[in-house]
Amino acid sequence: NGVMNLSIKDIQGEMLIVSQFTLQAKTAKGNRPSYIKAAKPDISVPLYEAFCKSMETHLEKEVKTGVFGADMQVALINDGPVTIWMDSKEKDY
Template identity: 60%
Template sequence: MKAVIQRVLQASVSIDGEIFSRIDQGLLVLLGISNEDDENDIAWLSKKISQLRIFNDENDVMNKSLIDVNGNALVVSQFTLLASTKKGNRPSYIQAAGPDIAIPLYKKFVAQFESDLGREIKTGIFGADMKVSLVNDGPVTIIIDTKNKE
């Protein structure tokens, strides 16, 4: 799994011109699922994101997690994170999991992330044409790949 995590003041997902999900302070997580991902990736990534200390403490040092600041989370599926651009100019998405694999893993990730945070998170709709808006706070953007755990 690959995740792009952005610390936001607000973020939203619109579908067909209507806001589907919206959060205030927290994290926007763009999640790409590969053919090789499994439930071990879900558990590791969810814990890593929920405990990632990228929010400022009282000394203005990034020392607090999403849990610590009681922040919100918005998770959006994004298969393009698995793009390979090694050959030519058209990205290849052969490493991205198809819906039969990706949808169950996406749902399990969302459930695990909610469990780790202890509260509901917002999502987009898997496979929908979504418009994502955000106000990146910092800006702070972190990329995590579960294939690089060590």
């Protein structure tokens, strides 16, 4: 029915990119998450900036960004509800 056939570029939508170090949290040892495997800023900041630039190039417009590494309050209205987790590594589930 075409519900998800249009891209953000097709609908001339906007994009907000916010860094989130908690995506790499491990909770296997108790309740407190470990972020040991999260990339250090010398690696993660250039990756974040390159991703933001890549999205601006693809969308042919400015994207909004958060402040890398900052504690932020983010509010949004989803047109969904849809959340898609994308992972480049193959896993056996």
